[in-house]
Amino acid sequence: MENLVRENLSINIKIIDLLNEQIKMEAKASSMYLAMASWCEQHGYDHSAKLFYDQSAEEREHMLKIFKFINDNGGMAYAPEVPKVSHEYESILDLYKTALHEEIQVSKSIQSIFLTCRKEKDVASELFLQWFVNEQLEEEQKMRHAVKIYELHGDDVENLYALDKRISRG
């Protein structure tokens, strides 16, 4: 019986389950960034809004990348239910801190699946996830950069909108 499972699946079934969980996480991130884009637009942070619209689209791409990987390798990907996300933030700094925190959670999750691939000797999935490990470093850096800018220079209200322009310059 196991051989037929192996004939049909190129990747480990445990990894497929974990990747389906990761799909939910990417969908949640995509929705959260959309909410953040909305908050930024409402509060006049146009550059940050653009960043979050783009980020939301990227998270959806991440989700689809995993989705295709599962289906292409004989598994079954599940369209995620998207949990409720917050539309309330105390300040632009609070918002970026939340974004950074979420990215760190995603990084941890990716790394944990990566290590499970190793344990299960699922080399193909491990290679697939390598891209995500690197991508997460970039995403964390992006949010950490914004947090730093607002922590260092955000005391002055006048400054807040000037700083918004610096965000997009990265």
Add this chain to the structure above:
Amino acid sequence: MITFTLSSNKYQLNFHGKEMLLSFCELLAFRNTINAIDIDSHFYNDHSGIEIVPLCNLKEILILETTDVIELKKIIHAIFTPKEVEVLN
């Protein structure tokens, strides 16, 4: 009694005498449905102890009792657990 046997690239499920043929993707979907059942909830007072489970893209429907769910969880786990030597070689 519940058994799964292989018959030329399909999985034959015998569920208390009722026989069904599952393709691999139907088996995957079935696995997901069974895994998603919260067995603990069966032991709360207000639970009927019955699960109604669609199978093979809605071609079949199974009515499962608590013991069936437990057995199916075990069987499906075993089907998908490779023996040490066969791990993705």
